[in-house]
Amino acid sequence: MNRFIILLLVFWPLIGMTDVYKWVDDEGRVHYGDQPLADSNATHLPEFDVKSPPPVDEPVIADPEPATPEGTPGVYTFPELFGDGPAQQAVGYSIRITTPLQDATVRDNQGIIPVAFTTSPMPGDDFSYQMYLDGMPWFQPFFSQQVYLSSVDRGTHTIQVKLMNSEGAVVGESNSVTFHLHRASALNRSPR
Numbered sequence: 273m274n275r276f277i278i279l280l281l282v283f284w285p286l287i288g289m290t291d292v293y294k295w296v297d298d299e300g301r302v303h304y305g306d307q308p309l310a311d312s313n314a315t316h317l318p319e320f321d322v323k324s325p326p327p328v329d330e331p332v333i334a335d336p337e338p339a340t341p342e343g344t345p346g347v348y349t350f351p352e353l354f355g356d357g358p359a360q361q362a363v364g365y366s367i368r369i370t371t372p373l374q375d376a377t378v379r380d381n382q383g384i385i386p387v388a389f390t391t392s393p394m395p396g397d398d399f400s401y402q403m404y405l406d407g408m409p410w411f412q413p414f415f416s417q418q419v420y421l422s423s424v425d426r427g428t429h430t431i432q433v434k435l436m437n438s439e440g441a442v443v444g445e446s447n448s449v450t451f452h453l454h455r456a457s458a459l460n461r462s463p464r
Contacts, residue, residue: 365435365444366392372431372451379454383424389417389433389446398438405431426455 294304295314308314371388372378378385387403400413403421406429410421413436421431429451435444 367433367446369446369449377452381455385421387419402434426453428452
């Protein structure tokens with residue numbers, strides 16, 4: 273029976289073009305065919321109306337409004353979706369460094385410092401972060417809330433994170449966190 277259903281589906285387009293009959297033999301098995309047996313109680317099945325699916329209407333996309341004279345020509349900011357840009361930039365962002373903790377001692381001979389922080393509320397995709405080590409920008413802006421500082425010299429350091437909008441203006445910053453990096457040295461080992 274399963275084979276018949278599979279064959280029926282394979283030849284479905286051809287079925288719509290010809291007459292189909294259904295009958296049951298003396299043993300109770302159901303048969304289908306394009307010509308009934310002469311001594312069977314065949315039933316003529318109605319024709320299948322094979323139609324192509326209705327055409328799908330193309331979505332109507334509204335033309336974006338032209339940029340205002342203050343905006344960048346050719347750039348549309350979708351204020352109806354994301355709100356007004358200047359009003360959005362007026363949001364007060366709070367950044368808190370969670371790793372390392374204030375006055376923590378970090379032990380790493382390669383000078384790798386994992387830094388993690390949280391931002392509230394979460395900024396949009398057009399914002400980036402800048403890490404500061406001892407008041408100086410560290411590497412380049414990034415987008416993650418986790419970063420690794422590498423090759424940091426031993427000693428006491430301060431870190432701070434600043435949030436910048438797409439124009440590079442600082443819209444939020446964390447407090448400074450002080451940590452101490454301990455790097456083992458062969459010069460400081462005691463003789464055995």
